[in-house]
Amino acid sequence: xxxxxxxxxxxxxxxxxxxxxxxxxxxxxxxxxxxxxxxxxxxxxxxxxxxxxxxxxxxxxxxxxxxxxxxxxxxxxxxxxxxxxxxxxxxxxxxxxxxxxxxxxxxxxxxxxxxxxxxxxxxxxxxxxxxxxxxxxxxxxxxxxxxxxxxxxxxxxxxxxxxxxxxxxxxxxxxxxxxxxxxxxxxxxxxxxxxxxxxxxxxxxxxxxxxxxxxxxxxxxxxxxxxxx
Amino acid sequence: xxxxxxxxxxxxxxxxxxxxxxxxxxxxxxxxxxxxxxxxxxxxxxxxxxxxxxxxxxxxxxxxxxxxxxxxxxxxxxxxxxxxxxxxxxxxxxxxxxxxxxxxxxxxxxxxxxxxxxxxxxxxxxxxxxxxxxxxxxxxxxxxxxxxxxxxxxxxxxxxxxxxxxxxxxxxxxxxxxxxxxxxxxxxxxxxxxxxxxxxxxxxxxxxxxxxxxxxxxx
Numbered sequence: 001x002x003x004x005x006x007x008x009x010x011x012x013x014x015x016x017x018x019x020x021x022x023x024x025x026x027x028x029x030x031x032x033x034x035x036x037x038x039x040x041x042x043x044x045x046x047x048x049x050x051x052x053x054x055x056x057x058x059x060x061x062x063x064x065x066x067x068x069x070x071x072x073x074x075x076x077x078x079x080x081x082x083x084x085x086x087x088x089x090x091x092x093x094x095x096x097x098x099x100x101x102x103x104x105x106x107x108x109x110x111x112x113x114x115x116x117x118x119x120x121x122x123x124x125x126x127x128x129x130x131x132x133x134x135x136x137x138x139x140x141x142x143x144x145x146x147x148x149x150x151x152x153x154x155x156x157x158x159x160x161x162x163x164x165x166x167x168x169x170x171x172x173x174x175x176x177x178x179x180x181x182x183x184x185x186x187x188x189x190x191x192x193x194x195x196x197x198x199x200x201x202x203x204x205x206x207x208x209x210x211x212x213x214x215x216x217x218x219x220x221x222x223x224x225x226x227x228x229x
Numbered sequence: 230x231x232x233x234x235x236x237x238x239x240x241x242x243x244x245x246x247x248x249x250x251x252x253x254x255x256x257x258x259x260x261x262x263x264x265x266x267x268x269x270x271x272x273x274x275x276x277x278x279x280x281x282x283x284x285x286x287x288x289x290x291x292x293x294x295x296x297x298x299x300x301x302x303x304x305x306x307x308x309x310x311x312x313x314x315x316x317x318x319x320x321x322x323x324x325x326x327x328x329x330x331x332x333x334x335x336x337x338x339x340x341x342x343x344x345x346x347x348x349x350x351x352x353x354x355x356x357x358x359x360x361x362x363x364x365x366x367x368x369x370x371x372x373x374x375x376x377x378x379x380x381x382x383x384x385x386x387x388x389x390x391x392x393x394x395x396x397x398x399x400x401x402x403x404x405x406x407x408x409x410x411x412x413x414x415x416x417x418x419x420x421x422x423x424x425x426x427x428x429x430x431x432x433x434x435x436x437x438x439x440x441x442x443x444x445x446x447x448x
Contacts, residue, residue, distance in 0.1 A: 025279045026303035028296065055303065059295035085356030086303060094355060106278060107321030107363030114318050127325065127363045130396035179297035182316040183279050
């Protein structure tokens with residue numbers, strides 16, 4: 001059963017150099033309260049596995065939106081992402097050598113995280129065949145030919161922590177996501193040693209009907225109250 | 230034609246490629262403009278790779294949509310009645326699994342084998358591929374919309390020079406000069422903007438063009 005903790009307790013758990021998966025898309029529903037506290041923690045050297053580098057300027061007047069705060073503060077030494085064009089600081093830090101950036105096709109990225117959490121040894125995908133993705137041996141195991149068709153065998157991805165944002169979280173940690181905010185969260189919640197969910201709303205158990213639970217509470221380790229929006 | 234006219238000319242032509250009932254994925258920029266150019270009897274379902282089906286624009290300012298419902302370009306959007314949301318593994322299962330009929334996207338370079346480059350200019354620009362590599366491999370039809378040249382330099386080449394997005398993936402190229410099909414024999418100019426001659430189009434194209442016997446005006 002998930003344990004309810006403060007944002008300070010959550011951040012205290014994350015050491016320097018941790019690998020961290022962060023849910024959300026272009027900053028939308030990054031777990032903003034945890035990321036904000038992490039950005040002020042002085043910790044760093046993180047490997048961040050997140051679809052993107054978010055972007056400067058959020059919709060409620062933030063100077064840096066979501067994970068862009070961690071990048072701006074030079075707390076990320078390695079970013080594993082699919083698209084970083086909306087945050088110019090990613091390109092700058094990559095070019096000046098202060099951050100390593102690995103770009104992975106988005107569908108492969110999602111499925112590699114799923115494989116990491118689902119006990120699979122890898123993912124065979126036609127995506128990336130004949131491109132420089134073949135050469136990134138940290139993430140691409142090999143090119144395989146199966147029944148006459150070429151595939152890339154992509155390695156599974158796991159992390160020390162997954163930080164995700166849920167709209168409703170009940171007392172046992174079951175999560176319901178609103179709108180388009182599910183994206184990578186379902187896979188990430190299975191693929192990290194410690195899963196922390198930031199809840200926009202904490203609800204009584206039973207309020208999310210069993211059929212509508214999207215991430216089962218049994219795999220959620222900690223819940224942080226994100227405060228109702 | 231000025232920049233804006235070029236864009237709407239290309240987009241209006243691209244809109245004609247979509248059929249009633251198609252499930253489509255539209256890239257950032259010109260492709261996103263396509264729905265407003267569709268005739269009333271052509272209704273398509275727009276998929277977004279971050280987990281939306283039935284995307285429609287958000288006409289009013291809405292913080293709620295900014296916080297919970299953005300498309301793959303981070304623009305706040307809604308889902309039309311009948312649409313739905315899903316996670317990224319389902320979304321890309323739909324994309325790779327051939328459940329998206331058409332994807333329309335921009336390009337830095339396309340070559341005569343239908344190879345596409347549109348995600349990185351090494352040392353200069355690092356946008357990343359996002360969902361593009363999966364989309365062009367998985368969608369049933371891949372349409373590139375782009376300006377024919379970049380600062381006067383051809384973008385339709387014999388061989389792509391930039392890192393590839395995928396091999397042999399492009400079906401159709403639509404520019405302000407014409408419509409080009411990628412065929413086994415090479416690139417075939419099938420429609421032409423009446424403002425240009427086939428010779429002018431060839432001059433702006435590095436790859437050799439086969440001029441269709443039924444070359445039609447592009448409208």
